[in-house]
């Protein structure tokens with residue numbers, strides 16, 4: 001099984017107004033396998049004209065879609081959840097092929113991603129406003145919720161399916177139509193997802209997918225159109241800022257899920273073995289190519305040596321290889337630039353005085369591989385502590401007091417997630433209140449859950465995906481004043 005059987009030639013195309021078709025120009029671009037750089041297949045390369053066709057379709061479908069019964073919208077999501085679950089193996093293989101992660105991890109993403117459909121199928125029927133008497137008496141105040149309107153979704157390559165379902169689920173539930181632009185590196189999973197939505201009965205025009213190598217031009221043209229009412233972006237902080245600026249002209253609502261620089265704190269009372277288990281998840285999920293990846297390990301000085309040795313042993317036991325091969329734990333990074341950037345950060349840290357416990361040298365041969373790497377004695381000011389590593393590298397620094405740990409954890413422009421290991425309840429409460437992050441994981445290396453509000457503060461963006469909050473991003477409030485008596 002390669003997963004490619006999910007996408008025959010017809011589906012390696014643009015999906016606009018319920019039709020699969022080539023770009024107006026006829027242009028196509030290649031998608032590569034990061035395990036060896038070979039071409040997997042090609043997909044249509046949309047231009048601005050195609051993008052505007054997609055927005056035309058979304059705008060035309062909006063009126064009727066907003067008036068579709070909530071139960072009907074929920075049932076479509078529930079059917080899509082069923083189809084994804086039934087074909088999880090195929091979607092996982094396809095994702096592994098284009099993105100590199102192991103099939104087991106990809107299957108985890110299919111499960112996680114499809115759960116957003118189940119969650120929002122249940123939320124579709126719970127959209128409600130409120131009714132109250134004005135404080136001074138007399139008039140009554142009614143609020144009603146309405147879909148914001150046509151949306152643009154721009155998604156990254158690292159979670160090619162789940163970053164789509166996190167947006168599509170609440171948008172469908174709320175009654176919004178959408179144009180989706182997946183990352184050029186990994187368009188196949190999104191096309192396969194569009195085919196699922198079509199099969200689940202989503203009406204033409206509600207969801208449109210444009211694959212393109214011209215993301216800047218296409219994004220700018222769509223956002224310059226006042227029919228587009230909302231932009232939800234998952235990607236780098238740099239591009240997020242460009243999009244927020246672009247949203248100003250037409251005052252589109254924006255949700256920004258951006259980069260992270262997660263601290264992973266281990267206090268002196270922590271269970272070290274549990275912390276190592278959590279670190280393996282927080283660091284190695286997606287080969288470290290996740291916005292939630294533990295980026296900086298801050299360990300109390302009394303435990304640093306034990307933690308470094310144990311983490312080093314676990315990391316060095318991992319097998320590097322093609323994500324679809326048996327027995328592989330860690331797949332390739334997304335491209336050659338990613339390997340170079342991770343290599344440079346490690347070389348810099350070693351130059352600054354850090355010591356390698358394991359890893360540090362990319363293997364010879366084809367593919368974009370980088371080995372699981374642990375660095376100890378990393379100076380606090382080393383560059384590796386201040387940027388998103390986006391690779392399987394764990395830099396360890398030490399602290400001597402809780403105050404110092406919190407100050408260092410917060411000394412980043414980012415604010416997506418922080419992890420902490422401690423057995424003290426009072427410290428847990430202090431940390432939850434003092435860590436400047438949108439999410440805090442206590443004694444766990446995984447915070448993502450479709451029923452929880454995912455999102456960050458500061459340079460990690462704003463808006464929440466999942467949870468009860470997720471659907472609010474797709475709803476406007478109308479207040480109705482009604483004099484009574």
Ligand code: NAP
Nearest residue numbers: 155156157182183184215216219235236239257258259291
């Ligand atoms: P990226 O370079 O920002 O790209 C993300 C998406 O934006 C891609 O689809 C890309 O298209 C598109 N894009 C690039 N320039 C654009 C422009 N000028 N106008 C419109 N669209 C544009 O990020 P990435 O390298 O794919 O993803 C990694 C980043 O995503 C990391 O920083 C990571 O932390 C972040 N991330 C955040 C979350 C979260 O929930 N907070 C989750 C996952 C990832 P092309 O592919 O054509 O360049």
